[in-house]
Amino acid sequence: MDDGAETPQPTQPTMLFDQYQPEDFFDEMFTRGHIVRPHYQAVSDALNAVSAEEFRSRQTAVETAFMRGGVTFTVYSDSQGTERIFPFDCVPRVISAEEWDVVEKGLIQRLTALNLFLHDIYHEQKIIKDRVIPPQYLLSAKHFRREFMHFEVPKNVYVHICGTDLIRDKDGRYLVLEDNLRCPSGASYMLENRSALKRTFPELFQSAGVRPVDQYPAELLKVLQYCAPANFRGNDAPNAVLLTPGVYNSAYFEHAFLARQMGIPIVEGRDLLVRDHKVFMRTTAGLVKVDVIYRRIDDDFLDPSVFRADSLLGVPGLVNAYRSGNVSLANSIGTGVADDKVVYYFVPKMIKYYLGEDPILPNVDTYLASEPQDCAYILDNLAKLVVKSANEAGGYGMLMGPWAAKEEIETFRKMIEENPRNFIAQHPISLSRHPTWCGDHFEGRHIDLRPYILCGEKIVVTPGGLTRVALRKGSLVVNSSQGGGSKDTWVLKA
Amino acid sequence: MPSSALAREEFARHKQTNVMLARVAGSLYWMSRYLERAENQARLIDVNLQLLLDFGHVTDEQLKAHWLPIVRSSGDEEQFFQLYTTADSESVMEFMTFRLENPNSLISCISNARENARQVRDQISSEMWEVLNDAYHYIQGPGAKKIWHEGASAFYDEIKRFSHLFQGITVSTFSRSEGFEFIQFGKYLERADQITRLLDIKYHILLPNAADVGGAVDTAQWHAVLRSASALEAYRRYYVADVFYKKVVEFLIFDDSFPRTLRFCAEEMNHFIELITKAADEKDQIAPALERFEAFLVRLATLHVEDVFGQGLHEFLDEAQVEIGNIGGHLYSTYMYFPPVDLQAEIRFHQQQEQQQQNQAA
Numbered sequence: 019m020d021d022g023a024e025t026p027q028p029t030q031p032t033m034l035f036d037q038y039q040p041e042d043f044f045d046e047m048f049t050r051g052h053i054v055r056p057h058y059q060a061v062s063d064a065l066n067a068v069s070a071e072e073f074r075s076r077q078t079a080v081e082t083a084f085m086r087g088g089v090t091f092t093v094y095s096d097s098q099g100t101e102r103i104f105p106f107d108c109v110p111r112v113i114s115a116e117e118w119d120v121v122e123k124g125l126i127q128r129l130t131a132l133n134l135f136l137h138d139i140y141h142e143q144k145i146i147k148d149r150v151i152p153p154q155y156l157l158s159a160k161h162f163r164r165e166f167m168h169f170e171v172p173k174n175v176y177v178h179i180c181g182t183d184l185i186r187d188k189d190g191r192y193l194v195l196e197d198n199l200r201c202p203s204g205a206s207y208m209l210e211n212r213s214a215l216k217r218t219f220p221e222l223f224q225s226a227g228v229r230p231v232d233q234y235p236a237e238l239l240k241v242l243q244y245c246a247p248a249n250f251r252g253n254d255a256p257n258a259v260l261l262t263p264g265v266y267n268s269a270y271f272e273h274a275f276l277a278r279q280m281g282i283p284i285v286e287g288r289d290l291l292v293r294d295h296k297v298f299m300r301t302t303a304g305l306v307k308v309d310v311i312y313r314r315i316d317d318d319f320l321d322p323s324v325f326r327a328d329s330l331l332g333v334p335g336l337v338n339a340y341r342s343g344n345v346s347l348a349n350s351i352g353t354g355v356a357d358d359k360v361v362y363y364f365v366p367k368m369i370k371y372y373l374g375e376d377p378i379l380p381n382v383d384t385y386l387a388s389e390p391q392d393c394a395y396i397l398d399n400l401a402k403l404v405v406k407s408a409n410e411a412g413g414y415g416m417l418m419g420p421w422a423a424k425e426e427i428e429t430f431r432k433m434i435e436e437n438p439r440n441f442i443a444q445h446p447i448s449l450s451r452h453p454t455w456c457g458d459h460f461e462g463r464h465i466d467l468r469p470y471i472l473c474g475e476k477i478v479v480t481p482g483g484l485t486r487v488a489l490r491k492g493s494l495v496v497n498s499s500q501g502g503g504s505k506d507t508w509v510l511k512a
Numbered sequence: 513m514p515s516s517a518l519a520r521e522e523f524a525r526h527k528q529t530n531v532m533l534a535r536v537a538g539s540l541y542w543m544s545r546y547l548e549r550a551e552n553q554a555r556l557i558d559v560n561l562q563l564l565l566d567f568g569h570v571t572d573e574q575l576k577a578h579w580l581p582i583v584r585s586s587g588d589e590e591q592f593f594q595l596y597t598t599a600d601s602e603s604v605m606e607f608m609t610f611r612l613e614n615p616n617s618l619i620s621c622i623s624n625a626r627e628n629a630r631q632v633r634d635q636i637s638s639e640m641w642e643v644l645n646d647a648y649h650y651i652q653g654p655g656a657k658k659i660w661h662e663g664a665s666a667f668y669d670e671i672k673r674f675s676h677l678f679q680g681i682t683v684s685t686f687s688r689s690e691g692f693e694f695i696q697f698g699k700y701l702e703r704a705d706q707i708t709r710l711l712d713i714k715y716h717i718l719l720p721n722a723a724d725v726g727g728a729v730d731t732a733q734w735h736a737v738l739r740s741a742s743a744l745e746a747y748r749r750y751y752v753a754d755v756f757y758k759k760v761v762e763f764l765i766f767d768d769s770f771p772r773t774l775r776f777c778a779e780e781m782n783h784f785i786e787l788i789t790k791a792a793d794e795k796d797q798i799a800p801a802l803e804r805f806e807a808f809l810v811r812l813a814t815l816h817v818e819d820v821f822g823q824g825l826h827e828f829l830d831e832a833q834v835e836i837g838n839i840g841g842h843l844y845s846t847y848m849y850f851p852p853v854d855l856q857a858e859i860r861f862h863q864q865q866e867q868q869q870q871n872q873a874a
Contacts, residue, residue: 086645086646086649087638087641087642088630088633088641088645265630265631270630271633273634274630274633274634277634278634278635283533283536283634284634285533288535288853289533289535291853292858299531300533300534300850301532301533301534302531302532302533302534302537302690302847303531303532306531321862322859323859323862323863323866324866327859334855334858334861334862335858335861335862335865338862338865338866
C-alpha cells in the first residue's frame, strides 16, 4: 500500500471499494465476481463519492458522539469499571425486502411455536407424552421452573421480547444460531446506530428507501400494557416499570434508554415493595401500585425469598405477587427452558409438532453430547467443532475447536465426559462477511444479526435489528465483550 | 362502543401515572448541588489565583495564609495535610481540582454530579446529560492536566461554562414538574451555603495589623470576594463608589435582586419548598422545620448590616449555615430518602406468608 502514496494522483479519485476483496466467503455486499449486489447499489454509489479522508473523519465524529451521549457499556474485567463505546462501523448492513420477508415469516413462526411450547411444558406436557422431546432433557434444563406448573400467564404470552441470533452460511442461507428468550439486550443499539448513521451519513439514506426502526419503544410499551394482569381495573394505563439491576450493570445504558423512550419509570429492586401480594413503588407521594414489570433481571435474582437468597437486586415477595395475578412480568418466569442450547436442537421439531409446518429458518446442524452416538463423534472431532455449554450466553463457556490450544480441548473433553447434558457441538459456520472500515480502507469482517421480535396481541418483528461484527481479522466472535462492534441494519422497502 | 368512549380509552392508554421515585428526587437534588458546588469552587480558585498575581512577590508564609483558608472553608484541611506538607498555589489548586481523595474537589463534584445523573438518566433530557458527560470527560480525560498547566484560568472558565450551560439547558429542556423543583432547590441551597463560606474566608484571612483595614490589600481581598461570587459588576451598579467592606457584606447577604446573594437564594429555596410541600401529605412532619426557616427569612428581610457586625460576621454566617443545613436535611429525609428496606426481614416476612398460604391450602 505504501507504493500507492508515491504514484501521482490519478485524475479519477480512488474509490473506497477498489481494493476490496470478498475472498472465499459469502459477502453481503459483493458477489464472488466483485459485482455489487443490487440492494447495495445505493450505498455503494454514495460511499464511492466519499474519500478515505472524509470517511475517517466521519467515523471519528460518530465515535465522539457516542462517547458524549454516554452510549457506553461497562467493562467488567477492567478493575476501574471503564466505560467503552460499543464500536460502530459506518457501512450499513442492508437486507432486501424479499430476503426480509422470509426472515420475518420465519421469526414469527419460530416465536409462535416457542410460546406454544412453553405453555405446553408448563401444563399438559403433550410434547413429552408424544415422545417428540425426551423428558429427561426438559426436566434437567437449568431454567425449567417446576413452581410454575399449571400457572396461567397473562394473555398466555410467555416470551414478550425475543432476540434471535441469525447467521448466514457460505451460501448465504439464514440459520438460527440461538434464541434469546430471557432478557435479550441490544435493542437500544439498534436505535442509537440508526440515529448515529443518519447524522453522520445523511446522504446514504436519500435514495435507499430504508424502513424505520424507531417505533420499537412504542410497540414494546403496547406489549407491556396489553399484558397487564387479568384483574387490572383502572381508567388510566396500567403502570408499567422497567426493573434494572442498577447503574453498574453493563446494560444500564440500554435500560435507561428504553425507559426514557417509553416514558416509564426505571426502578431498582430497592424502589419496590410487596404488600398484600401487590407490588408498590416508593415515590415522593408515598406507595404507588405497579402493574407490569419489564424486568431486566434474570429469574434467579428476581426474588430472594424464593430464588437466590443472596440476591440484593430483587424484590422479596415479587414471585408470590406474580403468582397471585397482581403483577405481570415480561418476560415471564421460566422462559429460559426454551433457550437452553439442548432444547434449541428440538425447535424445528416443535414447529412441526405445534404448527404442522416446516421450519422456514433452519437451525445450525447440532450434535447433542448426551446422545451416545453424537457424543462419540464430538469427542473424536473436538479439534474441528465448536462446543457450547447449554446455558451460557455472551460467547462464554465455548470451545472453538479449530482455533483452540490442546490444553483447552482436553479441558472441554473432561467437562463433556463428566456432564454430557450440558454440551452441544456444531461445525464452525463460515459466517457471512461485510465490508468494514479498518482504519484507512475496507476489509471483510464476519457478522451476525439479532432482530427483535415482540409478542403482545400479535407478533411484530422490527424491520432491522442489531448487526454485530467481529472486528478482529478472521474472528468469528461478535460479542461486544470480546472485540465485537456493530452496524446499522437496513431493511429496504418493497 | 361509541366513538367518544373509544377516544377516552385511547387517551387513557396514553396517560402514565405521574409520580416520581423518592430515589430519583434525591439524585436530581444531588446532581444539581454537586454541579453548583463545582462552579463555585472553580470561581473561588481562579479568583484567588489572580489575586495572588496582584501581590507580586510573596513569602511562603504569605502563600500559606493566602491559600489555607480556602481549603478550610470546605472543611477539608485534615485531608489536605494527609496528602501535602505545605499549602502553596500548586498543592492547593491540585487538591481542589484533581484529587479524588478530596470529596469537594472539582473532579469529585463533577463525577458525583454525573453519577447522580446516570442514576436518573431516563428522567433528564439528553441535552442535560450530554453537558454533564462532556464536563466529566473534560476534567477526567488525559488532556485535562495539560490544559490546566498551560492556563489555569481558561481551564476554570470552562468548568464554569459547563455549569452555566447546564442551568440554561435545564430551564429550556426540562418540564416544570416535581423533578424541576428538586433540581432548583438543590441549586439554590448549595449556592446559599457557598456564599456563607465565601464570606467566611475573608474572616480567616487575617490582616497583618489593624491599620491595614481599608488599605490596598484589604480592598483587593474584598474585590476578590465579590468576583468569587461573580458579583463585582452587580455591586458596582448598586454602589457606584469604591469597594467598601460593609457594603460588600450588605450586598452579598441582603440584596434581594442579585441571584448570588444569601437572601435571594434563601427566597428561591423557599419558593421551591412551597411547591414541593404543597401537594404532599407529609407536610405535618416537617412543619416545625418550615416555621424555623421562615423565621430565618424574616431575619434576612429585616436585619441591618450593622446588626450582623454587632453579632459578629463569622457567628452570623455560622448560624446561616446551620439554618440552610437544617431545612435541607428535613426536606431530604422527608421527600428524597426512604430508609432502605431490611432485606433479610422482608425475605423472612414473605417466606412466612408463603408458608401460611400453603398450610391453609393443605
